[in-house]
Amino acid sequence: MRHVAIALLLTAALLGCRKNDDPTISGASAPAYVVSTLAGTGTSGRADGPGGTATFTGPNQAALDAQGNLYVTDSDNHCIRKVTPSGVVSTLAGRGTAGYLDGPAATAAFNYPTGVAVDGQGTVYVADYNNNCIRAISPAGVVSTWAGTTAPGFQDGLAATARFWEPMGLACDQQGTVYVADARNERIRQISAQGVVSTLAGSGPTDVKFVPGNFADGPAAAALFYYPTGVAVDGQGTVYVADYNNHRIRKIAAGTVSTVAGSAGGYADGLGSQAKLYLPTGLAVDASGVLYVADWGNGCLRRIETTGQVSLLAGNPRTLGYLDGPATTSLFSRSAGITVLTSGAVLYVADSNNRRIRQLTRQ
Numbered sequence: 001m002r003h004v005a006i007a008l009l010l011t012a013a014l015l016g017c018r019k020n021d022d023p024t025i026s027g028a029s030a031p032a033y034v035v036s037t038l039a040g041t042g043t044s045g046r047a048d049g050p051g052g053t054a055t056f057t058g059p060n061q062a063a064l065d066a067q068g069n070l071y072v073t074d075s076d077n078h079c080i081r082k083v084t085p086s087g088v089v090s091t092l093a094g095r096g097t098a099g100y101l102d103g104p105a106a107t108a109a110f111n112y113p114t115g116v117a118v119d120g121q122g123t124v125y126v127a128d129y130n131n132n133c134i135r136a137i138s139p140a141g142v143v144s145t146w147a148g149t150t151a152p153g154f155q156d157g158l159a160a161t162a163r164f165w166e167p168m169g170l171a172c173d174q175q176g177t178v179y180v181a182d183a184r185n186e187r188i189r190q191i192s193a194q195g196v197v198s199t200l201a202g203s204g205p206t207d208v209k210f211v212p213g214n215f216a217d218g219p220a221a222a223a224l225f226y227y228p229t230g231v232a233v234d235g236q237g238t239v240y241v242a243d244y245n246n247h248r249i250r251k252i253a254a255g256t257v258s259t260v261a262g263s264a265g266g267y268a269d270g271l272g273s274q275a276k277l278y279l280p281t282g283l284a285v286d287a288s289g290v291l292y293v294a295d296w297g298n299g300c301l302r303r304i305e306t307t308g309q310v311s312l313l314a315g316n317p318r319t320l321g322y323l324d325g326p327a328t329t330s331l332f333s334r335s336a337g338i339t340v341l342t343s344g345a346v347l348y349v350a351d352s353n354n355r356r357i358r359q360l361t362r363q
Contacts, residue, residue, distance in 0.1 A: 031344075033360040035314055035323075035330040038070075038087045038348065040356030042322065046077045046096055051087030051357075059350035059357060061127075061169065061230075061282055061337035065118045070339070070348050072357060073113040073126065080113060080126055080137065083357055092124065093137045100131045100150055101143075108143035110135065115170035115231075116337075117178060125178050127167040134167060134180060134191065146178070147191050154185045154204065155197075162197035164189065169230035169242065169282065179239055181228040186214060188231060188241060188252060200239065201225075201252045215246045216257075223257035225250070230282040230337075234289060242280040242293065249280060249293060249304060260291070261310045267298050267317045275310035277302065282337040286344035294338045294349065301327075301335065301349065301360075314360060322354045332358070 038051055045055030058076030065071070070083040071092065079094025092105060099109030113135075115127035124137040125146060133148030146159060153163035167189075169181035176193035179200065187202030201220035214226035228250075230242030239252040240260065248262035259273060266276035278297030285291050291304035292313065300315030314327035321331035335358075337350035347360040 032363045033314060033327040033347070034363060035325060035327055036359050036361070037324055038357045038359045039083050039089050040351075040354070042355050044076075044355060046074070046079070046091070048081075048090045049088070051083070051089060054089035056081065056355045056357070059337070059352055059355065060113070061115050062339045062348050062350045062357070063116045063118050063124075063170075064339050064341070064348070065122060065124075066120070068341075070357065071116050071118060071124055072337070072350055073116050075112050075114060075129070078110045078112060080110070080116065080124065093126075093141070093143050098130070100128075102135075102145055103143060105137060105141040105143055108135075114168045114229075115181065117170040117172040119172045119176050119178075120174065121176075125170055125172065127170050127180065129166055129168065132164050132166065134164070134170070134178065147195070147197055152184070154182075154187070156189075156199055157197060159191060159195040159197055162191075168228070171231045171233045171239070173233045173237060174235070179231045179233055181231045181241060183227050183229055183244075186225045186227065188225070188228060188239065201241075201257050202228075215243075215248075217250075217259055218257060220252060220255050220257055223250075230280065230294070232283050232285045232291070234285045235287060240283055240285060240291060242283045244279055244281060244296075247277050247279065247297075249277070249283065249291065261304050261308060265297065267295075269309075269311050271310070272308040277310075282335075282339075282350070284338050284340040284347070286340050287342040288344065290344055292338050292340055292347055294335045296334055296336060299332055299334060301332065301338065301347075320353070322351075322356070324358075327360060 047055040060075040068085040082092040101109035111130035122139040136146040152165040155163040165184035168183040178191040180189040216224040226245035229244040241250040247265040268276040281296040282294040293302040298317040299320040301313040303313040315332040323331040333353035349358040
């Protein structure tokens with residue numbers, strides 16, 4: 001799968017050795033969920049329509065609007081799909097072939113869109129990975145370039161001249177600030193509602209060859225990330241990051257970066273750094289501060305309490321596959337994106353290799 005984009009990334013990730021830790025849940029038990037399929041047949045395609053017949057090729061990241069509509073970046077189809085609460089799928093934007101073109105949503109072109117976020121006015125923001133920029137889809141159905149140019153690089157300042165390099169995850173706060181996991185730049189960027197780009201955290205790559213070791217907590221300007229792919233923001237403005245190649249979930253608050261969970265790549269539940277994740281990609285946060293993580297390398301979903309306790313939410317880290325039903329017996333295959341209702345009662349997952357959108361409902 002092309003998902004977390006590129007052979008370079010996967011090669012770098014595999015430089016370390018994954019340990020086969022025991023996936024037994026430890027600590028406090030997470031709430032019980034039931035997994036179902038909202039949309040997708042599992043067959044590659046770009047068919048719109050009812051969820052039971054709609055097709056995806058590379059569902060990647062997902063975001064919800066205030067009406068409960070789900071927006072999914074269908075990366076390998078180079079488009080953005082919309083899924084209603086009842087599971088009806090339509091194409092929001094993108095002609096279905098790679099390119100770069102603003103204008104009416106139906107003819108606009110993207111090149112491997114990854115992250116997606118929605119603001120309070122209904123504008124949908126898209127991380128256009130191979131075009132190295134952030135696009136916006138207005139409620140009227142017009143696509144524009146919100147920030148960045150198609151040239152890769154690093155530059156803060158006015159959105160029209162700012163530069164990104166393989167942007168991945170997106171999140172939007174209540175003030176309309178868009179947060180970007182700028183993966184190849186190994187920084188977390190922010191775009192104000194007025195269209196000014198700045199760096200929230202990260203000092204950038206220490207080695208363009210991506211040799212393991214790009215990790216440091218501390219002051220935001222000096223912190224190190226290693227290909228961050230997911231970002232989420234809570235109601236208090238705290239930003240959380242899925243630090244993919246560091247196998248960690250990081251936190252940015254009051255100008256300081258810290259590690260919420262994770263250490264070396266592998267699988268283990270537990271508290272904070274005692275827990276292990278493997279190539280986490282997407283993450284979401286609910287109103288109570290609980291984090292939900294798409295643990296891509298382990299093929300499962302994890303839950304992180306406000307105490308830092310990590311547990312298995314759904315899927316089996318020993319077995320990739322496709323199976324609905326109780327979360328404890330369900331199977332996923334390389335889930336990339338995850339989003340959640342603020343109550344935490346329902347989660348939606350872009351189950352990438354299964355080419356389906358899955359739903360988790362709390363019992």
